[in-house]
Amino acid sequence: MSEVWFSHNYIRTVDGDIFKFSAEKLKSVDFSNNQLSSLPIELFANARNLEKISFANNTLNQIPEKLFVSQQRRLLTLDASGNLLRSVSDQLLKNLTNLISLDLSYNEVEGLKPETFSDLKTLQLLKLDHNRCVYYIRTKKKTCNNCRTL
Numbered sequence: 361m362s363e364v365w366f367s368h369n370y371i372r373t374v375d376g377d378i379f380k381f382s383a384e385k386l387k388s389v390d391f392s393n394n395q396l397s398s399l400p401i402e403l404f405a406n407a408r409n410l411e412k413i414s415f416a417n418n419t420l421n422q423i424p425e426k427l428f429v430s431q432q433r434r435l436l437t438l439d440a441s442g443n444l445l446r447s448v449s450d451q452l453l454k455n456l457t458n459l460i461s462l463d464l465s466y467n468e469v470e471g472l473k474p475e476t477f478s479d480l481k482t483l484q485l486l487k488l489d490h491n492r493c494v495y496y497i498r499t500k501k502k503t504c505n506n507c508r509t510l
Contacts, residue, residue: 363386367391401426433457456479460484470493
């Protein structure tokens, strides 16, 4: 099993060990269009080969900072659009060095720091539209060098 779709199922909670026996083979997981309001930090602990994750169109107000620790060099696409995210932690995306696409559109993000994206050296698509962004804190550090679309 390399791809799993849980989309459109009215799922409200997910057990942290749901992928306990098949984690190593997983490449893509889709939890979109459900009713998830939180995620267990250990959800992807053993899924080291995940390349694509979608939580689009749920009711998440935060994503655990260390949720993607095991996917540091594999994850290519992350879609968390259409949720209730108010902020994006600096640590959440840390070390996702191969991430190409990040969709945070249609959330309630109010402000971002450039450090949030500083490790995303291969990022090509960053979607932040339809948020409440009222500020972007600037630093001297260059971020998002390869972005083609913002």
